[in-house]
Amino acid sequence: MSDPLTHPLVRTYLASVDKEAAVLSGDRRRDLVADLREHIESVLPQGADDATVQQALDQLGTPREIAAAAIAEEPGVNPLQPESNARTTLTLGMMVLAAPFFWVLGIGLVLAVPAAVRIWRSTAWTRRDKRLGSICALSPLLVTPAAAAPFAFADGLGLAALIGAFLIAMVIPLAGAIRLGRSAARLHLHAA
DSSP: OOOGGGSHHHHHHHHHHHHHTTTSOHHHHHHHHHHHHHHHHHHSOTTOOHHHHHHHHHHHOOHHHHHHHHHHHSTTOOOOOOOOHHHHHHHHHHHHHHTTTTTSTTHHHHHHHHHHHHHHHOSSSOHHHHHHHHHHHHTHHHHHHHHHHHHHHHHOOOHHHHHHHHHHHHHHHHHHHHHHHHHHHHHHHHHO
16 A cells, blocks of 8 residues: 555645745745645545546646635735746846946946846746846856956966956856746746
């Protein structure tokens, strides 16, 4: 006899609820999943077959419905909502373009700070995504000098070394933009 909570359908269901409820605090999400685990364990017999498990999960509702209900109960928490592709592209473009211009007359900072603000004001990303995006957008402030230092000590800081440092500094904002872009695209797919 197997534990109903180890059934693949149950594990997938609980993981989906956790993902759909990403805008909730970690504690609230853990409580929600724990309550669901407890309920599932109480209604499913040991060794339940796939049909019985699926029927029990269907009676609970979809992961999206459960997450939406939990989100609606939390004051000040709004569900994730997709933004226009143009707005997302502009925000992520500002984030990536800030890196090569960070130390050129402060242009990078003029791009990175509004990108970080736009990320935080967005309804398309979780708090975790927003923290990651902000760190990535502002990372060239520290990464560029750190990347330029070895060049400066080795051969002096020439144009090629400076360009190399800027390219290295672009890696983090680019990786962050790809991550946020994928999150936004998944949200668009769910909304469709």
